[in-house]
Amino acid sequence: MKKVTEMTREELLELQKELQKQYEDFKAQGLKLDMSRGKPAAAQLDLTNGLLTALDDYHTESGLDARNYGVLDGIPEAKRLFSDLLGIPAEKIIVGGSSSLNLMYDEMMRLMLFGTQGEKPWKDVKGIKFLCPSPGYDRHFAVTEDMGIEMIPVPMSADGPDMDVVEKMAAEDEAIKGIWCVPLHSNPLGACYTDETVDRLASMKTAAKDFRIFWDNAYGVHHIYEEVTLKDIFKAAEACGNEDRILYFFSTSKITFPGAGLAIMAASVSNVAEIKKHMTVQTIGYDKLNQLRHVKYFKTADNIRAHMRKLGDALRPKFDMVLNTLEEELGGTGLASWVKPKGGYFIALDTLPGCAKATVAFAKEAGVVMTGAGATYPYKKDPKDSNIRIAPTYPTPEELDKAIHLFCLCVKMSGVNELLKQRG
Amino acid sequence: MKKVTEMTREELLELQKELQKQYEDFKAQGLKLDMSRGKPAAAQLDLTNGLLTALDDYHTESGLDARNYGVLDGIPEAKRLFSDLLGIPAEKIIVGGSSSLNLMYDEMMRLMLFGTQGEKPWKDVKGIKFLCPSPGYDRHFAVTEDMGIEMIPVPMSADGPDMDVVEKMAAEDEAIKGIWCVPLHSNPLGACYTDETVDRLASMKTAAKDFRIFWDNAYGVHHIYEEVTLKDIFKAAEACGNEDRILYFFSTSKITFPGAGLAIMAASVSNVAEIKKHMTVQTIGYDKLNQLRHVKYFKTADNIRAHMRKLGDALRPKFDMVLNTLEEELGGTGLASWVKPKGGYFIALDTLPGCAKATVAFAKEAGVVMTGAGATYPYKKDPKDSNIRIAPTYPTPEELDKAIHLFCLCVKMSGVNELLKQRG
Numbered sequence: 001m002k003k004v005t006e007m008t009r010e011e012l013l014e015l016q017k018e019l020q021k022q023y024e025d026f027k028a029q030g031l032k033l034d035m036s037r038g039k040p041a042a043a044q045l046d047l048t049n050g051l052l053t054a055l056d057d058y059h060t061e062s063g064l065d066a067r068n069y070g071v072l073d074g075i076p077e078a079k080r081l082f083s084d085l086l087g088i089p090a091e092k093i094i095v096g097g098s099s100s101l102n103l104m105y106d107e108m109m110r111l112m113l114f115g116t117q118g119e120k121p122w123k124d125v126k127g128i129k130f131l132c133p134s135p136g137y138d139r140h141f142a143v144t145e146d147m148g149i150e151m152i153p154v155p156m157s158a159d160g161p162d163m164d165v166v167e168k169m170a171a172e173d174e175a176i177k178g179i180w181c182v183p184l185h186s187n188p189l190g191a192c193y194t195d196e197t198v199d200r201l202a203s204m205k206t207a208a209k210d211f212r213i214f215w216d217n218a219y220g221v222h223h224i225y226e227e228v229t230l231k232d233i234f235k236a237a238e239a240c241g242n243e244d245r246i247l248y249f250f251s252t253s254k255i256t257f258p259g260a261g262l263a264i265m266a267a268s269v270s271n272v273a274e275i276k277k278h279m280t281v282q283t284i285g286y287d288k289l290n291q292l293r294h295v296k297y298f299k300t301a302d303n304i305r306a307h308m309r310k311l312g313d314a315l316r317p318k319f320d321m322v323l324n325t326l327e328e329e330l331g332g333t334g335l336a337s338w339v340k341p342k343g344g345y346f347i348a349l350d351t352l353p354g355c356a357k358a359t360v361a362f363a364k365e366a367g368v369v370m371t372g373a374g375a376t377y378p379y380k381k382d383p384k385d386s387n388i389r390i391a392p393t394y395p396t397p398e399e400l401d402k403a404i405h406l407f408c409l410c411v412k413m414s415g416v417n418e419l420l421k422q423r424g
Numbered sequence: 425m426k427k428v429t430e431m432t433r434e435e436l437l438e439l440q441k442e443l444q445k446q447y448e449d450f451k452a453q454g455l456k457l458d459m460s461r462g463k464p465a466a467a468q469l470d471l472t473n474g475l476l477t478a479l480d481d482y483h484t485e486s487g488l489d490a491r492n493y494g495v496l497d498g499i500p501e502a503k504r505l506f507s508d509l510l511g512i513p514a515e516k517i518i519v520g521g522s523s524s525l526n527l528m529y530d531e532m533m534r535l536m537l538f539g540t541q542g543e544k545p546w547k548d549v550k551g552i553k554f555l556c557p558s559p560g561y562d563r564h565f566a567v568t569e570d571m572g573i574e575m576i577p578v579p580m581s582a583d584g585p586d587m588d589v590v591e592k593m594a595a596e597d598e599a600i601k602g603i604w605c606v607p608l609h610s611n612p613l614g615a616c617y618t619d620e621t622v623d624r625l626a627s628m629k630t631a632a633k634d635f636r637i638f639w640d641n642a643y644g645v646h647h648i649y650e651e652v653t654l655k656d657i658f659k660a661a662e663a664c665g666n667e668d669r670i671l672y673f674f675s676t677s678k679i680t681f682p683g684a685g686l687a688i689m690a691a692s693v694s695n696v697a698e699i700k701k702h703m704t705v706q707t708i709g710y711d712k713l714n715q716l717r718h719v720k721y722f723k724t725a726d727n728i729r730a731h732m733r734k735l736g737d738a739l740r741p742k743f744d745m746v747l748n749t750l751e752e753e754l755g756g757t758g759l760a761s762w763v764k765p766k767g768g769y770f771i772a773l774d775t776l777p778g779c780a781k782a783t784v785a786f787a788k789e790a791g792v793v794m795t796g797a798g799a800t801y802p803y804k805k806d807p808k809d810s811n812i813r814i815a816p817t818y819p820t821p822e823e824l825d826k827a828i829h830l831f832c833l834c835v836k837m838s839g840v841n842e843l844l845k846q847r848g
Contacts, residue, residue: 037493045491052479052713067469067681069461097521098711105706109533113547113571123537123547139705146705147537257491260713281563281570282529287522287711289476289684 004415005334005352009423012416019413023366026406031367033403038187038345039394040254044314047307048256054297058289066288072280073272074264078291082264084301086220086250087232092266094275097286100251100263104214105143107247107265110278111177111212112147117244117274119210122149122177131169131179133161135348135376135387137187140180140216144378151378152176156189158339160197163204170206178212184230185219188348188376188389190341195231202236202245215248221305222254223343224312224319234266243268252294254345255304255311262294312343318392322347322404329408335415347390348376355414356385362410368403428839429758429776433847436840443837447790450830455791457827462611462769463818464678468738471731472680478721482713490712496704497696498688502715506688508725510644510674511656516690518699521710524675524687528638529567531671531689534702535601535636536571541668541698543634546573546601555593555603557585559772559800559811561611564604564640568802575802576600580613582763584621587628594630602636608654609643612772612800612813614765619655626660626669639672645729646678647767648736648743658690667692676718678769679728679735686718736767742816746771746828753832759839771814772800779838780809786834792827 007015058066060075073079074095083090096103115121122128130144134153144151152169155162160183170176181201183193193201201213215233237243246268252261267275298304323340326349330336338349351359356373363370371389374380390407392400431439482490484499497503498519507514520527539545546552554568558577568575576593579586584607594600605625607617617625625637639657661667670692676685691699722728747764750773754760762773775783780797787794795813798804814831816824 039493042489042492045489052482053477055476058476065466065469067683068466069463069677069682071683099707099709102707106530109537113533113536139708142705146702253493257713258493259491259495259709260711278570281566283523283526284563285523285683287684287714289681290711290714 003332003334004412005419007419009420012420012423016413016416016420019409019416022409023362023413026366026409029367029402031402031406033368033395033399035391035395035403036369036371037394038254038391040258041394041396044311044393045257047310047314048297051256051293051297055289055293056296058292060288060292066292069284071288072283072285073276074286075288075291075295077295078262081295081298081301081304082250085304086217086266088234088248088266091269092234092272094265094272094279095286095291096263096265098251098253098259098261098263098290100216100218100249100253100265101139101143103263103265104140104216104249106282107275108143108147110275111210114278116210116212117270125175125177127175129173129176131161131166131176132378133180134378135188135382135389136180137182137216138371138375138380140214141378144180149177153378154179156186156191158189158191160191160193163197163200167200167204170204170208170211172207174207176206177208177210178214180214180216182216182218183233184217184228185222185341185344187218187344188346188387190339190344190346190348192228192342193230198231198233199236202233202242203240206245211245213246215246217248217250219254219344220250221308222311222345223308224315225340226342228342244271247271255308256294260290262291315393318397318400319347321397321400322390322392325401325404325408329405330411333412333415336411345391345393347392349388349390349411350386351388351411352415352418353384353386355411355418356382356388358414358417359388359407359410362413363407366406366410368406370407427756427758428836429843431843433844436844436847440837440840440844443833443840446833447786447837450790450833453791453826455826455830457791457819457823458793459815459819459827459831460793460795461818462678462815464682465818465820468735468817469681471734471738472721475680475717475721479713479717480720482716484712484716490716493708495709495712496707497700498710499712499715499719501719502686505719505722505725505728506674509728510641510690512658512672512690515693516658516696518689518696518703519710519715520687520689522675522677522683522685522687522714524640524642524673524677524689525563525567527687527689528564528640528673530706531699532567532571534699535634538702540634540636541694549599549601551599553597553600555585555590555600556802557604558802559612559806559813560604561606561640562795562799562804564638565802568604573601577802578603580610580615582613582615584615584617587621587624591624591628594628594632594635596631598631600630601632601634602638604638604640606640606642607657608641608652609646609765609768611642611768612770612811614763614768614770614772616652616766617654622655622657623660626657626666627664630669635669637670639670641672641674643678643768644674645732646735646769647732648739648765650766652766668695671695679732680718684714686715739817742821742824743771745821745824746814746816749825749828749832753829754835757836757839760835769815769817771816773812773814773835774810775812775835776839776842777808777810779835779842780806780812782838782841783812783831783834786837787831790830790834792830794831
C-alpha cells in the first residue's frame with residue numbers, strides 16, 4: 001500500500017470512500033467480539049483441566065490437614081514450587097489467595113495506613129506520588145488512583161522505563177514513593193527489562209527512604225517467541241543494601257485458571273515479617289486446598305515450564321495472525337507502528353497522534369470491543385491519543401481474524417480522517 | 425464437694441495438698457493437647473469430604489466459564505444459596521474468598537482510608553473508638569487494634585451486650601464509630617441476641633452518622649442444643665432508616681472447610697455499591713470454582729441445614745462431656761461459674777477473680793494449651809482475670825476427657841491458692 005501519510009487530499013478522499021464501503025460491509029456482518037481484556041481462551045484453560053481433579057488427598061507433605069485452619073503464608077511445598085520456578089528463596093515468599101492484584105492492593109493499603117520499616121504512613125505524606133511507566137497496566141493505575149496517590153507517567157521503551165527520568169525524579173522528590181514495573185513481556189508493550197534497567201532500579205538513590213518497586217512479574221514465564229531471562233532484582237538490590245525496596249508479585253492466573261489460581265508475593269525477610277504481622281490479623285490463612293491442588297498437579301517447576309511451552313505453542317498462531325495482518329494491512333502506510341513482542345499477552349499499536357479514540361470507537365460501532373483508548377495511561381489520558389492495546393488471546397482464530405481485519409480498517413479510517421483534517 | 429469458698433484455712437491447705445498430688449499424676453502422663461482455638465475436628469471435616477470431588481463441571485448455571493476471569497461479587501447461584509440460608513436478599517450479598525475475617529478487615533481498611541457515605545475517612549477522626557462487647561472474639565479485637573482504633577469494653581450477658589451502656593455511649597460520643605457483634609451463639613459466651621437487643625441496636629440514636637455494626641453471624645446456623653432464631657437486623661434497621669448501619673458477615677468455615685470454605689458479606693444496596701467501587705480495583709474476582717463447588721455439593725439451603733444438624737449431633741457429645749465434667753468437678757464449689765450454650769463453638773467459664781491466668785498456666789505446665797487468659801477482652805486485659813474460653817471441638821473424645829479433667833483441677837488449684845492468699 002502506498003504511504004498514506006504522503007497522499008494528496010484527492011487521494012485521501014478517494015481512499016476514505018473506499019474504506020467507508022469496506023466498513024459498511026463489516027457492519028452488515030453484525031460482529032459481536034470482545035478483544036478488550038487479556039483473558040485466556042477456553043482452549044488454553046482446557047490444558048490444565050487436570051487441576052480440577054488433582055486433589056486425591058488433603059494432607060500436606062508434613063501431614064497437615066489442609067482442610068482445616070492454619071498456615072498463614074502458604075504450605076511449604078507450594079512455596080518451594082514457586083521458589084524453584086522463580087529463583088526466589090522460599091523464606092521470601094508468601095502464597096496468598098488467587099489474585100496477585102489483591103496482594104498488591106492490600107500491600108498498598110498497608111503502606112498507606114501503617115507505613116513501612118519505621119517510616120511514616122503514606123496517608124500522612126503530603127503530595128504523595130507514584131511513577132507510572134506508560135503505556136502500562138490499567139489495573140495498576142486504578143490501585144494508585146483509588147488510594148489517592150498522584151500518578152506521574154514515565155516514558156517506556158522496549159528495554160523498560162526511561163531510567164534517566166526515573167532516577168532523576170526518584171532522587172529529587174521525597175514524595176515519590178514508588179514505581180510500578182512489569183519487567184517481562186510488559187502489559188501492553190511487551191517490554192523486557194534489560195540487566196542495566198534492573199540494576200539501575202535496584203541501586204538508584206531515592207529521596208524517599210521507603211521507596212518501593214512494585215515488581216509485578218505477571219508474565220515471568222509467559223514466553224511466546226523467545227525465552228527471555230530477567231536479571232534477579234532481589235540479588236541486585238541486596239548488593240546495594242536496598243533489598244527492602246523490592247515487592248515482588250506473581251500468579252498462575254495465566255498459567256492455570258485466572259479465577260482460581262495461586263498468587264504470591266515475595267519480599268525481603270524483614271518486609272515479610274512486617275507484612276505477616278498485619279496479615280495474621282487480616283486472615284487465618286488462604287485456601288490451602290487450592291495450594292495443594294496446584295502442587296499435586298504440577299509437582300515440579302520444570303513441569304510448569306513445559307506447560308508454558310505448550311501455552312506458547314497455543315498462543316503463537318494468534319499472535320502470528322495479528323502481526324501478519326497488521327503488516328499486510330498497515331505496513332508501509334505510515335498510519336501505525338507496533339513492536340513484535342517476545343511473549344506476554346498483548347500487542348501494543350500506536351496510531352497517528354489523535355487517532356486512538358476514533359479507532360476504538362469505529363471498531364465498537366462495528367461490534368468489536370477493544371481495550372479503551374487511553375486505558376494504558378494514568379487517569380486514562382494518553383497525551384498523544386495514539387496507544388491501543390490489542391489482546392489476541394480470548395477470541396477463537398476465526399473471530400480474531402475478523403476482528404483484527406476490522407481493527408486495521410478502523411486504524412486506516414481514523415488515520416485518513418485525521419490527515420484530511422490536517423490538510424484542511 | 426463442699427463449697428470451697430467457705431472452707432477454713434486448714435481445710436484449704438489439706439485440699440491444696442491433695443490437688444497437688446492429682447496434678448503431679450497428670451504431669452506424669454505427659455499430655456500434649458491443644459484446646460486453644462475453635463477448630464473443627466477431622467471427623468467433622470470428613471462429613472463434607474464430598475466437596476473435594478463435587479466439581480463435575482466448571483460452567484455456572486448461566487453458562488459462564490468459572491475457570492476464567494469475571495464476576496466480582498459472586499456467581500448468582502452462590503448468592504442465592506446464602507440468600508435462602510440467611511434470609512437476606514441476593515442483591516445485598518457479596519461472596520468473597522474463604523475468610524470472613526478477611527472481609528471484615530478489608531471493610532475496616534476501607535472505612536479507615538476512604539470513609540463511607542460521604543463522611544470523612546476514619547483515619548482522620550481524632551480519638552476514634554469502637555464498642556467491644558466482652559468477653560468477645562479475640563480476632564475482632566485484633567483487627568480494631570491493628571487499625572489503631574481505641575477499644576471500649578461493654579459488658580455482655582446471655583441476651584447480648586448491655587444495651588443501656590451501648591445506647592448511652594453511641595449517642596454521646598461522635599468518635600465511637602461502631603460495635604462488634606456475634607449475635608448468635610457468641611464467641612465465647614454463647615449469647616443469643618434477643619429481639620429487643622436487635623431492635624435497640626438497629627434503632628438507637630448514634631452521634632456518629634457513619635456508626636457501623638459489624639454483625640459477624642459466624643455461628644448463625646450452628647445450633648447444638650436449641651435451634652435459636654435471630655431477628656432480621658436488616659429489616660429492623662430499614663424500618664428506622666438505618667439500613668446502612670449494618671455490615672453483615674458469614675462464612676462456611678465451620679460448615680465445610682475452615683481453610684477453603686466460602687465467606688460472604690451483606691450490606692445495604694447503597695453500601696454494596698460503595699464497597700464494589702473499591703473491590704473492583706482490589707481484585708478481578710474471587711475463586712468462582714470454589715463457589716461452584718459449594719453450590720454443586722449443597723444444592724439447597726435446606727441441605728445445609730440438614731448438614732448442620734449432623735454437625736450438631738457430632739458436637740453434642742463433646743459439649744455434654746465438658747458440661748458434665750464441669751458440673752461434677754466444680755459444681756457447688758463456688759470456684760467457677762459457666763452457662764450452658766445453645767450452640768456455637770465454645771463454653772465460657774469464669775473462675776474466681778484473679779485466677780484465670782494461673783489456671784491456664786497450670787494447664788499449660790501439664791501439657792494442655794487453653795485459649796490465653798484475657799484473650800476474650802480488648803488488649804487481652806480481662807479486668808477481673810477470670811474469663812476462660814473452652815474450645816471442645818478439636819480434641820478427640822478421649823483427649824477432651826483428659827483435658828477437661830485436668831482443666832477442672834487447675835481451676836481448683838488456682839482457686840484454693842487465691843483463697844489462701846486472701847486468708848493471709
